[in-house]
Amino acid sequence: MGDTLNEALIKIKNAAKLGKPYVEVRTSNLVGNVLKVFQKYGYIEEFEFSENGKGGIFRVKLAKTINDCGIIVPRFSIKKDEIEKWEARYLPAQDIGIIVMTTTEGVISDIEAKSKGLGGRALAYIY
Numbered sequence: 001m002g003d004t005l006n007e008a009l010i011k012i013k014n015a016a017k018l019g020k021p022y023v024e025v026r027t028s029n030l031v032g033n034v035l036k037v038f039q040k041y042g043y044i045e046e047f048e049f050s051e052n053g054k055g056g057i058f059r060v061k062l063a064k065t066i067n068d069c070g071i072i073v074p075r076f077s078i079k080k081d082e083i084e085k086w087e088a089r090y091l092p093a094q095d096i097g098i099i100v101m102t103t104t105e106g107v108i109s110d111i112e113a114k115s116k117g118l119g120g121r122a123l124a125y126i127y
Contacts, residue, residue, distance in 0.1 A: 004025075004028045004031055005030055005031055005034060005071055005123065007025065008031045009034075009124060009126075010070075011023050011024075012044075012066065013068065013069050013070070015062060016065065016066035021061060021062060022060065022062070023059075024057045024059050025060060026055065026056075026057060026058075027049060027056040027057060030107070031058065032058065033106065033107035034123060034124055035047045035060065036107070038126060040109070041109065042063055042064060043064065043066055044060050044063050045061040047059065047060040066126060068125075068127060069126035069127070070125060071123065072122040072125060077119070078101065078119050078120060079119045080113070080114070080117050082119075083099075083114050086110070087099060090122075091125060092127060097126055098125070099124070099125045100122075100124045102123055103116075103118045103119070103120035104120070107123065
């Protein structure tokens with residue numbers, strides 16, 4: 001068993017490159033929270049939980065073209081005034097894509113973290 005978030009993002013990226021409308025990924029609380037952020041920003045339309053013989057899976061409906069997504073390892077601690085530096089490192093241009101972070105207020109995007117004045121740990125990116 002590997003990192004479920006990494007496996008999920010690899011499957012999502014590969015399905016998007018192949019033009020598939022749906023992809024199934026293993027479940028975890030972290031994967032579910034990251035998918036909620038992706039849904040909020042329109043990268044996926046919806047996702048639903050279903051049970052299979054080995055545990056649960058999320059069936060994810062992709063919404064728009066995903067050029068790249070992945071995890072950020074190690075999960076760097078980002079101060080509230082350093083978010084732009086990390087955006088420049090992981091995103092191709094300003095206002096393109098998001099970095100998903102875990103903060104004291106839960107799993108949110110870098111955009112929300114900046115507006116709330118929060119720092120946190122970087123989990124993933126997508127654009």
